[in-house]
Amino acid sequence: MTKLSTLALSAALIAFAGAAAAEDLRIGFADPVSAIDPQLNNYAGDHSVSQHFFPAIVAQKTIGGMAPGLATAWKNTSPTTWEFKIRDKAVWTDGKPVTAEDIAFSYERAQNVPGSVASFKSFLRSVAKVEVKDPQTLVITTKEPDPLLPINISSIYIVSKHIGQTATTDDYNSGKAMVVDGPYAFVSYTPGDRIEMKRNDTYWGEKAEWDKVSYRYIANPAARTAALLSGDVDMIDKVSFSDIEKLEKNPKVKVWSYPGLRALILQPSFNPAPSKFITDKAGKPLDKNPLLDVRVRRALNMAINREAIADRVARGGVTVATQWMPADTFGYNPDYAKIAVDPTKAKALLAEAGYPDGFKLTMHVPGERYPLAPETAQAVAQFWTRIGVETQVEVVPFSVYVTGANKNDYAMSVIGWGNGTGEGTYAMTSILATNDNARGLGASNWGRYSNPKLDEALAKAGAEFDDPKREAIIKDAVKVVMDDVGIIPLYHYKNIWASRPDLKVVPWNSDRTVAMQVSKVK
């Protein structure tokens, strides 16, 4: 290379590095975004984006539980009425004040956004009516006592009434309706590529750290790592498990890993009819489903060496799960902190249940939806084969998988459950409660597990306002389900980010990725 071109090149590089050194942040994130409209779809990527622009009435923090949002204080005036005090200094970027009217309007709109396929209305299930007492006071009446109301509405982003009334999803995407009141203001959105934002100086909360934020969609994990290593972006989320070790050794990168809420759980089928995915050793169908016998489920549960999976398969990217919630969360039961690995006892239990030679089982797992799920399933299959339950793993695309799982077609299915509310009843409602279409319970209970004691506990917890009492009920529910092995929890994913070494990344709200969680190390 000639001297001149070397010079030109280094000049270009310096210019490039210079641009990156300004107070700008570039984030590479993994979850697809369906729209900038904060109320179109209840998807992970959409949530992360909306947190920058549209604070909710209250905020749910990974550390510290519920925190003030647009409301500074809230209280129950009766078991079914809640009064929220709205802060008086909040303004929209067009200068108009944020009032209770905006919030009431947002709850109305969230339930009727045209074209929404994953509606936010599930967060408002218990709400009977929303009233504006005065511009600074909002009163919400619920159908039944609902202690979880603040947690639920912390997921609904508040838009302005004066703009939102006539705005469509397209208007939010184009920026026309992007009058916001969050830490960052909207600059532009290129679908499938990136969202550009800048600091909102009229934000009511703590002033945002970054002048400009470029929020870029990089779905492929290897591409995200490469983008960080090459300096295209300053921070990435959902670091690939296979890259963690390498990145931790790299002095130009810092890895930030925190315990997470998302669990990977096996759901044995409680279908009374014999399944074509369970046969005897010769391949002949069995006359009844062996998984209905609690001894068989216990045997399967204790055959799995979770530590080995966490260590070898996930390379430290997960923590061992013995129940649906991770340690130190609301409803975690410390009496069930360990599941002893005991293949000998497992074999004895199988023999006792009438399967001394074991049987053949096919488990189904989606190929791409849950990170590491296929590899984990292979490991579990090995452990089960060792006690005589010869296990085959069938990896299918999620689109095929979910249809089969919903119909309870599979003998053993796997679900990644986000535990998004940070407490135990969320999983109880959707994946543990007896499947009940009319009442909307057990919608993702793919194994059709059913235990009246659990259903009763869920009903009781749903009406209990006293936190210690509610927690005791949930802990009891853990005992009920884990004694019964209604599900086989495997591990909780850690939330892992990686950044430039001069940045600090702290968790914000579970696994959401936002600019607010990144700061410069001073």
Place this chain on the structure above:
Amino acid sequence: MLGWLLQRVAQALLVIFAMSLVVFLGLHAVGNPADLLLAPDATQIERAELVARLGLDRPLWEQYLNFARSALQGDLGRSFVYNVPAVTLILQRLPATLELAFAATIFAIILGVPLGLYAGLYPERTFSKLIQTGSILGFSLPTFWVGLLLIMTFSVSLGWLPASGRGTTVRVFGVEWSFLTLNGWRHLLLPAINLSLFKVSLVIRLTRAGVREVLPLDYVRFARAKGLRRGRIVVMHILRNIMIPLVTVLGLELGSTIAFAVVTESIFAWPGSGKLILDSINALDRPVVTAYLLVVVTLFVIINLVVDILYRFLDPRVREEASA
């Protein structure tokens, strides 16, 4: 000429109809989009509502007829996921892919033809053998691996080029193009090279084989005997005669690159239509998948048309045949 054109259009319509039927049946067989679209905590009631709203509870033939009816009126439906007309969504993403595919094809021509010519004219030289061996690599190395290698070398180690995304765009005729800016080219270079690797090899092999075939023919020897300059023989007599297979293959390749640049696009986080279609298939976003394939079929038809017209320029025999 006109009759031939009409025949072409009729064929295309038939293909589009058959394709829409196959896609519809295929996507239906995979699973129910509602299960994928809903949030994981949605209740059974919400699911039933969504199924009814999207018309998924109707018999398949009725769903197809509804689709066909609005498609004939130019409405291919709205994306389930993005809530945007499917065609708008695709046209938004297509320019990024078009620019990538054209850049890759141009690379293939400017690298592949000279190298292939050289290897064909001087088959015994060491450099020719190197070209031959190199082209085998271009065929056999998987794109995703080469892509990562390019990123590791030029972005991570050397830091010369960005590893991902599309650069600064400029709006021309209402469409965002990145090949008009320097920053855009910096982003475009690596993915285009990655995508062109296979094509370069293909062009080298085709050119070389063509040259080897044509070289001993009488008209070339005659031209040489006439004392024509070597350059003129190569360009006017050899190259021109081997252009037909080259144009055919490049046309087909261009089409498939536009339609299926998925691997390269996902490694380089290129916001093109390949990534869109992958996401949409995974989400069973039926309107987008159908509309996309429709656009692709149309593109193929157009490319084939252009290729046929090029034949006429390149080969007088085809010209005469058509006018006869």
